[in-house]
Amino acid sequence: MSKVAGRTDWAEEEDDEQNVALPTHPQITKNKDGTETIVTYMMREDGKKIKTTRRIKKTVVKTVVNHAVAERKHWAKFGQEAGKPAGPQTDTTSVAENIVFRPQANWKASADDKSEHEKKKANLKDAKIKCRICSGDHWTTKCPFKDTMAPEGEVGAGAADLDEPETAGALGGGGSSYVPPHLRNRGGATGEKMGGKYERDDLATLRVTNVSEFTEEQDLRDIFSRFGHVTRVFLAKDRETGRAKGFAFVSFADRDDAQMACAKVDGYGLGHLILRVEFAKKST
């Protein structure tokens, strides 16, 4: 002990060959300088006794004690820890700094930002929307006549395609030049049901449900790509939180591969959940 007192390090381990019964509780000695020396003994699996001496500096901290937690600390240990003394055992438990959750310091500001954003959005919504085809209060692209009529002052959609082949998609017509990626290049070699029933070529698309929120698109790609060429993986996520919503779409180049994957992956366990796979239906 006197040897220990002169040391500057706070913890050390040393073997002890003594053949006496080991104390089951830590031996705590209060030192004059306000520190405490805690000596614990334990038996290692190979029969060696380990004596651990720790010298700690006590700081007075006012702590809010959760009574349920405090009470649990006195429960008898069970399982592999059965019979061990109270408190963390150094051979199985490492005690680390308590991690405290702190909301962002400027959370209020960011909340304000958001409401600003919402306001802007609302303003946009309130702004006058007038369909360029029928002058109704909807977007031109949403016009019920967009397939049959061109916006006022413009040539028909089909003719526009011929006149301006560089605009990747004025097809489907309807005014706005923007065409979302998945609708571009329609009229290519892919569409079997160009009659207009399918918004997207979903003939070889599987809907995967019961997907854990920890799953990523790559995980799904890894699973499905062994059945054939996966052309697209879409994992539905909440746009606000970024959390996976629990379902996904996986498209194959070949419908037969999709069929096989559907049969094989349905019921496959990913994470803690069991995947459910079926052919996708047209989205609403």
Added chain:
DNA sequence: GATGAGCGA
């Protein structure tokens, strides 16, 4: 249990 997002006025 859930059938994808995207622009624009």
